[in-house]
Amino acid sequence: xxxxxxxxxxxxxxxxxxxxxxxxxxxxxxxxxxxxxxxxxxxxxxxxxxxxxxxxxxxxxxxxxxxxxxxxxxxxxxxxxxxxxxxxxxxx
Amino acid sequence: xxxxxxxxxxxxxxxxxxxxxxxxxxxxxxxxxxxxxxxxxxxxxxxxxxxxxxxxxxxxxxxxxxxxxxxxxxxxxxxxxxxxxxxxxxxxxxxxxxxxxxxxxxxxxxxxxxxxxxxxxxxxxxxxxxxxxxxx
Numbered sequence: 001x002x003x004x005x006x007x008x009x010x011x012x013x014x015x016x017x018x019x020x021x022x023x024x025x026x027x028x029x030x031x032x033x034x035x036x037x038x039x040x041x042x043x044x045x046x047x048x049x050x051x052x053x054x055x056x057x058x059x060x061x062x063x064x065x066x067x068x069x070x071x072x073x074x075x076x077x078x079x080x081x082x083x084x085x086x087x088x089x090x091x092x
Numbered sequence: 093x094x095x096x097x098x099x100x101x102x103x104x105x106x107x108x109x110x111x112x113x114x115x116x117x118x119x120x121x122x123x124x125x126x127x128x129x130x131x132x133x134x135x136x137x138x139x140x141x142x143x144x145x146x147x148x149x150x151x152x153x154x155x156x157x158x159x160x161x162x163x164x165x166x167x168x169x170x171x172x173x174x175x176x177x178x179x180x181x182x183x184x185x186x187x188x189x190x191x192x193x194x195x196x197x198x199x200x201x202x203x204x205x206x207x208x209x210x211x212x213x214x215x216x217x218x219x220x221x222x223x224x225x226x227x228x
Contacts, residue, residue: 072166082152
């Protein structure tokens with residue numbers, strides 16, 4: 001079983017609000033968000049390390065598991081269609 | 093398989109069945125022993141389809157696709173829960189009448205469960221909504 005290691009890199013969002021003739025099609029580059037968050041995570045690492053010592057959890061395993069959950073969301077898709085409104089979100 | 097065949101031969105020897113019946117039973121036994129073609133592809137997604145029809149809000153369709161990998165990752169996440177917290181979770185589940193031990197939730201057990209989910213299909217159908225949950 002192969003396991004994804006990268007979080008979703010982009011998202012497709014299609015929205016058609018009520019009263020709009022045409023919908024909005026967006027492609028969101030999520031990788032930019034991760035690039036912004038990585039420095040924050042590095043800054044927070046010492047705090048997380050202290051927290052792991054106090055609350056006795058394995059920091060490395062926790063980070064790997066959290067990344068696993070994030071990576072596993074790739075391929076998720078949510079589609080909601082109402083009378084005059086529709087929303088479609090897909091994580092790539 | 094071997095025991096069943098011997099049993100048929102014993103019945104034939106004792107005169108309980110004749111040779112034609114013995115032949116038919118052995119043929120049936122061989123057929124039942126043939127490997128059955130199984131779908132070995134992995135279950136990839138859990139799908140939830142909702143088709144609701146509300147009097148005020150009109151028809152609504154929901155289509156959700158959740159990767160099974162998310163379930164696997166969630167189980168791995170339970171591996172990092174401290175022992176004391178696990179006991180608290182088990183205690184809370186017991187109080188709610190769910191005799192489930194979170195310690196027994198391992199990736200191996202999960203694969204077995206996901207394999208069983210292949211045949212899962214939940215259909216809820218009432219006058220206001222139709223809900224379908226299945227794996228693909």
